[in-house]
Amino acid sequence: MNPVDFSVIVPFLNKEDTIEACIKGLLDQDYPKDRYEIICVDNNSIDNSSLVVHKYPSVILIQEREQGAYIARNSGVLKSRGDFLVFSDADVKAPRNWLSNIKLAVDKGGFDILLGWYLPAGSARLLKIHSLLVCARLKIAVDSKQPDMITASASNLVIRRRVFEKEGLFMRLPRSEDKYFVLRCFEKGYNIGFDAGINVLRNDITCLGVALLKNFTYGYANALYIDRPLPLVEGIIWEFIIKYFPVGPGLLLFPFFYYTGYCCGRIRRIYEIALKKIAHRPKPGE
Secondary structure, three states: OOOOEEEEEEEOOOOOOOOOHHHHHHHHOOHHHHHEEEEEEEEOOOOOOHHHHHHOOOOOOOOOOOOOOHHHHHHHHHHHEEEEEEEEOOOEOOOOOHHHHHHHHHHHHHHOOOEEEEEEEEHHHHHHHHHHHHHHHHHHHHHHHOHHHOOOOOOOOOEEEHHHHHHHOOOOOOOHHHHHHHHHHOOOOEEEEEEEEEEEEEEOOOOOOHHHHHHHHHHHHHHHHHHHOOOOOOOHHHHHHHHHOOOOHHHHHHHHHHHHOOOOOOHHHHHHHHHHHHOOOOOOOO
16 A cells, blocks of 8 residues: 555544544545545444444544553554554544644654644633643743653654654553653654644543543653653743733642642552562561
8 A cells, every 4th residue: 555644543442422523523634635544443442432433434443452542552553554653532623734734844844753732622711721831831842852841642643653663662551651752752862843733622621620630640640650740840830820810820730730640659659669679578588
C-alpha cells in the first residue's frame, strides 16, 4: 500500500457514546482523503463501540486484547503507514482544519514531535481559563526548552515515524507514557514544537470536578511512573489569577489536586520499594 502523510490512531474502550462524533470529525477533515488514514483500536470493549466503527468502512478497525491504552496505541503504530503518527482519543472532537494545521506546522518547523492543545467541553469559565494556562505553559516549555514543564497528551500528539523507528514504541505503562516518551525525546535533542492553532475539543472534560480529578490522577501517575513532578511555575499562575480575577484564584485548585495526587503516588512508591527490600532481605541463618 502507498504511504500516507498521517496515520490517525484512536484507541477506545467502551466509548459508544463519543466515538461516532470523533470519527465524523476525522472523516470531515479538509485534508486530501487519500493522504491520511484513520486507525481505531478496540481494547476489549464490551459495549457497541466496535459496531459504531463498523458503520464507517474507510476506518481501519483492529483489535488489541491485551489491556492498556499505550499497548493499543502501539498496535495502531504497527499497522500504520503514515509519515507522521497522530494520536487522539475516542472522546475527542477534532476541528475540520486539524490535519491541515498539523501539516503546515510540521512543514514549517521540521518537527519530530508536535504538541497540540485542548479545549474542554465543559462551559465553566474556570475550565476555559485553565485551558489557556495549559497553552501558555506548553509554549514556555518548548520555547525555553524546559522539559519538566511538558504536559504532553496523547489526545493531541504528533510523532514522526522515524522517531518510533529509532526510539521504539511506547513503554507498557498504565499512564503518563505520552509525557515520558516526549521527555526522553526532549532530552535526546529531537526537534519538538508546540502550536496553539492545533487544538481539539475534549468531550471527557465536562465539568470542573472531572478536570480536578484528572489533575489528581496525572500527579499520582507521574509519581509512580516518571517520578518527576511538574514545576509550579508561580509566575504564570499568578499572572492568570490577576488577569482573570475574581474567577482566577480558582486556578490554585488545579495544582492542589495535582500535587495531592503526586504525594499519594510517592507514598505508594516508597511503600512498594520498602516491601521489595523486605522481600529480598536475607533470612536469619542464610
